[in-house]
C-alpha cells in the first residue's frame with residue numbers, strides 16, 4: 365500500500381489505531397525521501413558517501429558511548445572510533461596535541477552549548493558576543509546558560525561587522541568576553557575573521573574566549589589550512605556538524621575545546637565514567653559513521669570533495685548569472701546566494717529562504733545536471749524579470765572570505 369499526502373501517512377502511523385501496517389509506513393517514508401532527493405539542493409548535507417556497510421553491520425545494536433571519550437571504564441562501545449575521529453579533526457585544525465579535548469556530539473548545536481558552557485565556567489561574568497548572522501543555536505545556548513549576550517551587526521554579505529564589535533566591547537570592557545565567530549553562516553556561508561576579532565579583544569585589553577561555530581565550513585576550511593586552532597590563532601573551541609560536509613546519515617557533530625579550558629566533570633560511580641559531556645548516553649553509531657566517512661577518503665580524498673563542490677558552486681553562479689538571475693557566493697563557499705525565486709520553484713527545490721534572499725548549497729554529491737535543471741526552472745518561472753548581465757554581490761562581499 366502507498367499513502368498520498370502526509371495527512372494520510374499520519375493516519376497510517378497513528379499508534380492508537382491497530383493493526384498498523386509497519387512496512388507500508390516505512391516504504392512511504394523512504395519513497396518520499398527518494399522522490400525529494402533529486403531536488404534537495406537547499407540544505408547542507410553531503411550525499412556522496414555510501415554508509416550502507418556500517419548501517420547494515422552496526423544498525424541493529426545499541427552503540428552507546430557513555431561519559432568522557434577518554435575514559436577506559438564504563439560503556440564504551442565505539443569510544444575507540446570516537447577518539448580517532450576527534451584526533452583526526454583536531455589534527456587537520458593543527459590543534460596542539462597536548463592541549464586538546466573533544467567528543468562526538470548530537471550536532472553543531474550541542475557542540476556550541478558544550479563549548480560555551482566550558483567558556484562560561486571559566487569566565488562566569490563574561491558577556492557573550494555574536495553577530496546577527498549567527499545560528500539560532502547561539503542565542504539558545506546563551507539562554508540555557510543564563511548568560512548575558514551582546515548582538516553585533518553583520519555586513520550585507522554575512523560577515524561580522526568588526527567596527528560594531530569594537531564599539532560594543534568598548535562599552536563593556538570591564539567584563540570578560542566570549543566571542544562567537546561563525547565559519548560558514550547559515551544563509552551565505554560567510555566566515556568571520558578570528559584574527560580581526562582577536563585584534564579587537566587585544567586592543568581593548570579584554571580577556572576572554574573565542575569560540576568558532578563551524579558547523580558547515582569547519583572541515584573544508586581546515587583541509588585548506590584556512591582555519592587553524594594552533595597557539596597563534598587564539599581560538600579556544602570549535603563545533604562542527606557531522607551530517608553536513610561528512611554526510612553522516614544521522615545528526616551528529618564534533619566539539620573541540622582546549623584541554624586547559626574544558627569543563628572538568630565529576631566521576632559517576634555506576635557508569636564508571638567522568639561526566640564531561642552535555643548528554644549522558646551518546647550515539648556510538650554516529651561515532652562509527654563519522655569514523656567511516658573519514659576513513660573512506662582520508663585527507664586528500666576529502667580535499668578533492670571540497671574542490672569539486674566549490675567548482676560546482678562556481679558553475680551554478682555562472683549559469684544563474686548568464687540566465688539573468690542574481691546569484692553570488694563567497695570564494696570558499698558551497699553556498700550560492702540567490703534572489704528568491706517564485707514560490708513553485710522554491711517549493712520544488714526545497715530552498716531555504718529569508719525574505720528576498722534564498723540559497724542553494726552545492727554539497728558533495730549534487731550534480732551538474734541538478735544545477736542545470738534548477739537554472740532552467742528559475743528561468744522558466746520568471747522570464748520577464750531576467751536581466752542578462754552579471755549581478756554583483758553585496759558591496760562588502762569578498763571573493764575569498766575564508767581565513
Ligand SMILES: Cc1ncc(COP(=O)(O)O)c(C=O)c1O
Nearest residue numbers: 471472473499548550577579605
Ligand atoms: C552556522 C550553524 N551553526 C550551527 C548549526 C546547527 O547545527 P546542527 O543542526 O548540527 O545542530 C547550523 C545548522 O544549520 C549552522 O548553519
